[in-house]
Amino acid sequence: MAGLLGLVGGRAWSVLRGSVSGVSIHFLENRAQQVRIFPVCFCGSSALDHILGIPKEETKHLVGQHPPAVNAFPAETDHLSCYQSDQPENPKVLRVAIIGAPNAGKSTLSNQLLGRKVLPVSKKVHTTRCSAQAVITKDNTQLVLLDTPGLITLAKAKRHNLEKSLVQDPWRSMKSADLVVVLVDVSDHYTRNQLHPQVHKCLSTFSQVPSILVLNKVDLLKKKHLLLDLVTELTEGVVNGKKLNVTSQSKVSSATPTSSLSHESTQDSVTSEVTTAKSGDLVELSSPQADSDSHARSNSSMEDVGPARESTGKQRKISKKGWPHFQDIFMLAAINREEVETLKSYLLMQAKPGPWKFHSEVLTNQSPQEICDNIIREKLLEYLPEEVPYTVNQQTEIWEEGPSGELIIMQNLVVQKGTHLKMLIGHHGQLVSRIAEEAGRDLMNAFLCDVHLKLRVKLKK
């Protein structure tokens, strides 16, 4: 595995060392809280432990914590929403809008932060059709995650006959957010080098809201050293008011001239160095072969470029590719629970004094029926080709508690064409049974009770 990257500017650093899968990591902690990049893209817990500065056992404890179940029966859910009685003494709160291009991994990240799957996830775009809130409560702090549909333009929504919520909801979420998480899929060669135009528009419009950049799907990126280039491009070379000057050298031998890291290197072993312009402090993350003849090198220096945040959008420099006002950068795989714990700890620390929005046992503002519809829809998106899943109409006929406390659900899946009917039923009913089985399992995990889910496929009359 190629070792990479550290970070970053400021004066008072302390060095933490770790070793993950044979990759030695030197991570500098910036005590001045100026610019931080959290390279949580390493498998294994020791890197995380060192980055967090907490012992291994403590991380395990965090990961092992189980969030409460979603209540499957609405009357009780209503009761929980009387949150006033549940306020702690000094409540803190942070509303976090998670925005990004379609399929960037927004719902995956929200589910992982929550520790329970309540939002649908699929390989197809536009899985999330309207904003949903996921609620994390820890001690006296509440995080409200605003999971939004992938950002699209009004023209595109009209062209593909998509609901208005897909266009409007991300903007609504931004309005109420205390912090914006911008998610970028680094495995997508076509889109990763610049922010989605709609993301950029959102950031520019709500420039007073602090934002962080999260590079996601790092597990799919073979050449981890590219992350440094992506950070530079997506931040316009400025993070938290500090300029990041990155120059790269690929050395075949010590005498070989420099070349840019913006081209994907074929080398597997990489050493990256990031220095601060003023102090010359150094972060070095290196693979075991770092001293071999073949390695790439990045030098990054930082200098003050004024306050990290200005009060209005007008004062902000508008650029097309990146956003120079992110306050912090994370690199992770949202599918990896341990890596997401680092981000969660960070978000909890950003919370400000304020009343909680939900009872501590509420996990989401979605109704149990909405969760069920979304989970079934997720399976339709997964198993039906192209546009077919988008045309299936879901109608819940039965939602009741069985004699042993199990949840009994019966849902009709109404399709438009005979061919779609055959497709969804599958050979000897195999496909629809599989969908019911998988959705039922997810619902059990969300509601923490037995779920008997029956799906009936019908042709629209």
Ligand SMILES: Nc1nc2c(ncn2[C@@H]2O[C@H](COP(=O)(O)OP(=O)(O)OP(=O)(O)O)[C@@H](O)[C@H]2O)c(=O)[nH]1
């Ligand atoms: N390998 C890998 N896959 C990921 C990661 N995060 C998300 N995915 C996958 O990416 C796909 C899209 O994830 P979603 O969470 O549905 O993405 P989204 O941004 O909510 O999508 P929309 O609702 O369409 O905007 C799914 O197949 C996920 O399993 C990751 O860190 N690594």
